Amino acid sequence: MKISIKKDDGFVSYESALEDATLLELLNDIKQTKDNTLAFSSGCRSSVCGSCSMRVNEVEVLACSYKIQEGDIVEPLKNVPVIRDLVVDMDKAYSFNIKAKAWLSKISSEIQLDSQDAKTNEVQSDCILCGSCYSACPVYAVNGEFIGPFSLTRVWKYASDKREVDVEQKMNDVQTNGIWDCTLCGNCTVVCPQNISSKADIEMLRMKSAQYGLMDPNFGSFDGGFGFDGSPSF
Amino acid sequence: MNKKCDVLIIGAGGAGLTAALTAKESGANVIVLTKEYPTRSQTCMAQGGINAALGNAGEDSVEDHIANTLKSAHGQADEEAIKFMCSEAPKAIEWLDSIGVCFSRTEASSIAQRALGGASASRACYAQDYTGLKILHTIYDRCLEADIEIQNEKYLLEILKDEEDVVCGAKVLDIRSGEVEIYEANAVIIASGGYSRIYDKNSTNSTASTGDGIATALRAGAELIDMEFVQFHPTGLKNSSILISESARGEGGYVVNSKGERFTKELAPRDVLSRAIDAEIKKGESVFLDIRHLGEKLIDEGLPQERKLAKLYENVDPVHELMPIRPVAHYTMGGILVDRKSATTLKGLFACGECANHRVHGANRLGGNSLLEIVVFGKEAGVNAALYAKENARTTSVKTDTNSVIDEIKEYENILDFYAKREHLGNLFYTNVGIVRTKEELQVALGEVQAIKANISKLGVSDSSKKYNTNLVEFIEFKNSLDVCEVVVSSALKREVSCGAHYIV
Numbered sequence: 001m002k003i004s005i006k007k008d009d010g011f012v013s014y015e016s017a018l019e020d021a022t023l024l025e026l027l028n029d030i031k032q033t034k035d036n037t038l039a040f041s042s043g044c045r046s047s048v049c050g051s052c053s054m055r056v057n058e059v060e061v062l063a064c065s066y067k068i069q070e071g072d073i074v075e076p077l078k079n080v081p082v083i084r085d086l087v088v089d090m091d092k093a094y095s096f097n098i099k100a101k102a103w104l105s106k107i108s109s110e111i112q113l114d115s116q117d118a119k120t121n122e123v124q125s126d127c128i129l130c131g132s133c134y135s136a137c138p139v140y141a142v143n144g145e146f147i148g149p150f151s152l153t154r155v156w157k158y159a160s161d162k163r164e165v166d167v168e169q170k171m172n173d174v175q176t177n178g179i180w181d182c183t184l185c186g187n188c189t190v191v192c193p194q195n196i197s198s199k200a201d202i203e204m205l206r207m208k209s210a211q212y213g214l215m216d217p218n219f220g221s222f223d224g225g226f227g228f229d230g231s232p233s234f
Numbered sequence: 235m236n237k238k239c240d241v242l243i244i245g246a247g248g249a250g251l252t253a254a255l256t257a258k259e260s261g262a263n264v265i266v267l268t269k270e271y272p273t274r275s276q277t278c279m280a281q282g283g284i285n286a287a288l289g290n291a292g293e294d295s296v297e298d299h300i301a302n303t304l305k306s307a308h309g310q311a312d313e314e315a316i317k318f319m320c321s322e323a324p325k326a327i328e329w330l331d332s333i334g335v336c337f338s339r340t341e342a343s344s345i346a347q348r349a350l351g352g353a354s355a356s357r358a359c360y361a362q363d364y365t366g367l368k369i370l371h372t373i374y375d376r377c378l379e380a381d382i383e384i385q386n387e388k389y390l391l392e393i394l395k396d397e398e399d400v401v402c403g404a405k406v407l408d409i410r411s412g413e414v415e416i417y418e419a420n421a422v423i424i425a426s427g428g429y430s431r432i433y434d435k436n437s438t439n440s441t442a443s444t445g446d447g448i449a450t451a452l453r454a455g456a457e458l459i460d461m462e463f464v465q466f467h468p469t470g471l472k473n474s475s476i477l478i479s480e481s482a483r484g485e486g487g488y489v490v491n492s493k494g495e496r497f498t499k500e501l502a503p504r505d506v507l508s509r510a511i512d513a514e515i516k517k518g519e520s521v522f523l524d525i526r527h528l529g530e531k532l533i534d535e536g537l538p539q540e541r542k543l544a545k546l547y548e549n550v551d552p553v554h555e556l557m558p559i560r561p562v563a564h565y566t567m568g569g570i571l572v573d574r575k576s577a578t579t580l581k582g583l584f585a586c587g588e589c590a591n592h593r594v595h596g597a598n599r600l601g602g603n604s605l606l607e608i609v610v611f612g613k614e615a616g617v618n619a620a621l622y623a624k625e626n627a628r629t630t631s632v633k634t635d636t637n638s639v640i641d642e643i644k645e646y647e648n649i650l651d652f653y654a655k656r657e658h659l660g661n662l663f664y665t666n667v668g669i670v671r672t673k674e675e676l677q678v679a680l681g682e683v684q685a686i687k688a689n690i691s692k693l694g695v696s697d698s699s700k701k702y703n704t705n706l707v708e709f710i711e712f713k714n715s716l717d718v719c720e721v722v723v724s725s726a727l728k729r730e731v732s733c734g735a736h737y738i739v
Contacts, residue, residue: 020549022546022547031653031704031705032651032653032654033653036695036696036697036705037696037697037699037705039702039703039704040704041270042441043270043274043440043441043442044274044276044278044279044440045440045441045474045476046279046476046477046539046543047539047542047543048278048279048364048367048539049270049273049274049275049278049279049440050273050274051270051271051274065542065546067546083410083701083702084699084701084702085702087702089410090271090386091386094271097375097378098378101379102375102378103333103334103375103376103378103379104332104333104334107332107334109332112343112344113339113343114339114340114341114342114343115338115339115340115341115346117339118336118337118338118339121336122336122362125336125361125364125368125371125372126364126367127371128273128278128367129271129273129371154375157334157336158334158375161334163334
């Protein structure tokens, strides 16, 4: 098995006797027996810690759940600073969870959730913050202040909790550089190892925002957008 | 310039972050350091559940929870500590629920509960099979809300003490820059996790569970206790040691041999079941977990991770096929000795989570009690460290330099490969300090650990980069593991009678 890995000085080819192995097993083999200097992050080996996200043949994967193929090209995530080889700095991407206030703000103790309510945000709470979605996002690539997929999914996770009292404030917090900047391209959904669709969550946030009269500011910039009768008034 | 705070927390898993929240609520200025990122810690791997006698799925009581925990502990626990933990459990669940942990629920709007081994009732609250992940992430979000300073990729090198032998901070490696940094604090909480990775690949744990905090506390003079008690989980996947959660048996899964015969009680405590499986394997049998009869719907709803992992690592689909398993190191009951206030034997040093020993698990931990422990005692550690820090505010600055073990390692010869030694030692520990132990085998293991330690300067690091040197970090982790290994095997030799997870013949 021959694969190519992008290190700080460029691509390096490695040969390994491993077959039918995960990329993480291969990286460990290279690190321990061929190149002690190779830098990558890993942890749980079972797709829940989000440490080993990287790109193979230009697609985001978790190294621990990707089976290697002859000739694979392995690179670090995009749109985040590379610290060394396959290791990236996630601090800024994580900071959007703070900017977007991705937590329960005000909780009602009177509302009880039933088994159906518990399913409302079950998928959103599967997120492992691996950052694949930021790497695949064309909006984040050009706007470093875009709140971005996993943080918006997290906001929807909490905003869709029936016990959240201040949903309007949660919507206010994601208007600027947030839900309206997304192009709904769906790249985040395609690469998510947990089958979360941030795109769908952003659409839900848009609908919820509209209920509070918060509309796409890009329409507003056309001097009123649509007239009262629905006809465009440019 | 040294960083200063009231309470410094090393480790950002469930225990460390809970401690951070409560310390901050108690008025302390808090800094949390982690060698990874908070959401990557071992807590995210806990699947089965968190115990509390809520009685949502049949009758249950705090008294029964206490009795089950005590029984599993085999007389090695502090009954008062267990009473406290079990009594606090319903409140802990209430808190987790109130911050938005997505617990699975019943149609009657209460938190769903399921049976785990050794429990007299369906007591484990769960969030599908992502219980730890969802608890950890929600507590993390709470820490962000509370504006707690969390520093990522800082690796603990030393616990610092002042002239009066009082703990006053820590020396850490900034993994990214390669610089050694000093953090000064009035109180330090170690919440750095367990040491299951001394068994290397024969463990379900994250590669990060190398016992760093325990080894560092030991070097600083803290007392460790019950280090020989290591829990082997009965159902690790055979080739990869990936965990198949106990909930697979809780839901009704069978343990069978290659003839398809059930040869043991599936919901027996983990130590009993691990020994039964180990004995079957030593007879030359292969052992499997069979959940086919549960049906695809239940498996996809209740055990989605298990299905995914079995397919990936063993090429079997548990809906249609048997999963090959063997017992592997999963949880370490031993740790830094702490009192009821989570204080260690060193003044100013506190500990919580798997690295600490609050003596609630004794010789064998029950499934569902570790997530409970990190929340209940994480809170205690936070409150008590904050109080201590307030009463013992430091007026003078810490005198220290940035010399560290790294300078020493640079002088090592590096003529022997430490990765090979690590693997060798892990395998030796699995066979000699494993599920069934003999005095002779323990002595062989002790001799081997001491031989590696004596020749440590022949090992070393090849990568000379200052920036993000994982070769160096892994070597220091291995050094820490060696210190832990020595204590584990020495303690095992001292305990000549079998007890719980320590089984000697």
